[in-house]
Amino acid sequence: MFIAHIPNRNSKPTILLRESYREGGKVKTRTIANLTKWPPERLAAMERLCKGEFDGWSGEDMVSGEIFGVLFALKFLADQAGITRVLGAAPESKLSLFLILARIAHGGSRLSAVRWAGQHAVGDVLGLGEFDEDDLYAALDWLAGQQERIERELYQAHVARHGKPPALVLYDVTSSYFEGESNELAEYGYNRDGKKGKLQIVIGLLTAEDGDPLAVRVFEGNTADPSTVAGQIKILKEQFGIAEVVMVGDRGMIKAKGKEALSAEGFRYITALTDAQVRTLLKQGVLQPDLFDTHLCEVEHDGKRLVVRRNDTVRVREERRRADKLKQLQEKVGERNAFVAKSSRASAEKGLAALQRWVKSHKLGKFVTLTMEERVILCAIDEVAKEEDGLLDGCYILETDVPKGLMDAATVDGRYRDLQKVERNFRTIKTTFLEIRPIFVRKAKRTKAHVFVAMLALKITRQFGAGLRKGFGTVG
Template identity: 40%
Template sequence: MFIDVVPHGRSASAVLLRESFREGRKVHKRTIANLSQMPPELIDGLRALLAGGTVVGGPDQALEIRRSLPHGHVAAVLRMMRKLEIPRLLGRTVSRERDLALALIASRVISPGSKLSTLRGLNLETATSSLGQVLGLGAIEEREIYAALDWLGAQQGRIERQFAKRHLRESTLVLYDVSSSYLEGRCCELARHGYGRDHRPDRLQIVYGLLCDREGRPIAVEVFEGNTADPGTIAAQVEKLKRRFHLNHVVLVGDRGMITTARIREAIKPAGLDWISCLRAVQIQDLAEGPLQMSLFDERDIAAITSPDYPGERLIACRNAALAGERRRKREALLTATERELTRIVAATTRKRAPLRGEAEIGLAVGAVKDGQAFRSHHHHGSLQLPAQRSRYRPRGGARWDLRHPD
């Protein structure tokens, strides 16, 4: 870089900070900044620094970098948020709460952390990026962060309706699943002991359900009490799709533990919705004794069947060859291990010193082998009698069930 003085006839010359670059054999100049309004002594000092020398007049006139805040990731995230119209979704009117909400969302993307660490990263004195400065937040108090979250919570219904208007339409797939998070403390009114995915049964938790479009884009989220079972959240989602989003016909997608036969009968069918779900192992075993014959998969891995047990529904059975091979391998390994252990018991009954005698002792030894192999079977997700996997899909005008059979 260098300082270039460009004369303007009778007007004052322009003082420009420039850099040179080469294109092929030609050298060009690129202007970085206009320094014309700077005091002459600062321009001279900058010229001396760029030349690698010292500043005339003493070190107190030299340029000194006191602090530098990372900015590139902030610019990228804010640009994408504006491209997605996130500020407009949060609120059409510019307000302190909206700017703080934008900062909280951007911070969650840039550097997730607690409320306190986010506050420190936004305040000018302790900033970890240029985010607070770019959004013009100034000094932020802790209470403002919580007030912004309360404001954002009040906007949730309107924001979710806007997302649904963007991404959902009639006769489309809607994906739904639930999860849970455990909590520290006892102040959350929804916190309960329940089935925890975090493997912390000693902690209270909340359950939350996420509704997405067919591409996996989040549309709506809802928090439930921590002891709410998965099927117990379905009715709220049906109500949301019908009443709030004004959708008359969509296909709700969920797993077998959520979209149960009872929920289909009580909530989904009366609302006129279709569904994708799964059959349980017992139901597939019943079908295997009737219309579901393994000869259907001699040439193809997928077949359509019907059953009087599921009137008005179309059943799709799919054989997963890769899963069948893996389960066959595990089954053979378990059988080999069991045979090896039983052979040792047989040898123990015929040894000369302290042979294994009596039905009780032999039965205990065989039972220990059986229990040990059953534990390994469960631990490795295999068994000597493998149940079938399955899923269900019901398109408009009829139902479709997808069954996956391992063998």
């Protein structure tokens, strides 16, 4: 067999796969297939096959080429999200884009990302030549210096897409722990991951009403939540040029200084009161216990609106949980007393101490008292105190300075519950797709850039989710 190229006067040559044969002592040819529409690379392979270049090849040394589809698809999403455009044309921008895409598809350190890049078509898709981990660290340094500009341009794109600036922004914080001890921002603080004894950083994420990330900031690990609010006001006012907006912050996030700072800039807020603040208002008579009998109501206090919300599902769940804990405690007390009764060498005092620790860790100490009489542990339950402890089950109180004419009580409650969108973003960043941990950097600037990379990667995953919802009505 051979490949024949048949010239045509006014069109492309016809390419035919032919073979020779003998008939009546004469050599003739016949056409097996028309290959004119084949791509050039496939034609070249067929010509080599016909020439016998693959004779004797067993296929054992066959290797896979670079993977193309992963980076191609992710870059397409990055283009849609506007990230490729705002990164610009600087040499570091392509490496920064690679870091963002690799955070989604690979995760891990810069060194492992270099190894991963060797298996993917980074040259064809991103136009990158060879690079090493030092180049990626240099890209992190560049990205840290460009963060405010990139956030500002992405915000402008958000405004252009929606036709107006956001009337409401959501803000929340989380923490991320370290295994090492050398990061410049790492400090001991309140750890939301339940990792006691670990150094950590604090991450604040500012989003639009729909959960679209607008800006992210990284703070030292011992930074208190309310002290991060001032920085967000600066972003809204100076970086984005927003003149009027409502900031929604979680329970205890927006305190007196934050409220004053927001008011000074003409901004308004929605936040939730802590249990301690609610109980103080109850003692002062500002709130009445019967308010919690309704699903939704509001009162005014010191020029602010207090929106009282009750969730019956949560209330029932908390009641059952408390009852289950009391049942477990009584079983443990009975088991311990039986053990002490059977063994004269058993220490009743140690058993009492262990059970008291259990009561404290399960937050039953307000209405449960454990005592001992003649080596028998007694459990006393104060029913009045128990009822008072469960008074706020399923209830929360929102405070806002937004006028009723702009938002009624139900809307205020709905906007506060929108904070779950920020929490969902945090879950994506810290687990699932992006896995921001472990953090393999030490310098403060690179730590902030690493978190910024995760935020930009989050925007791409949200773009992907939006495409799935549009095409299939679901993301799962």
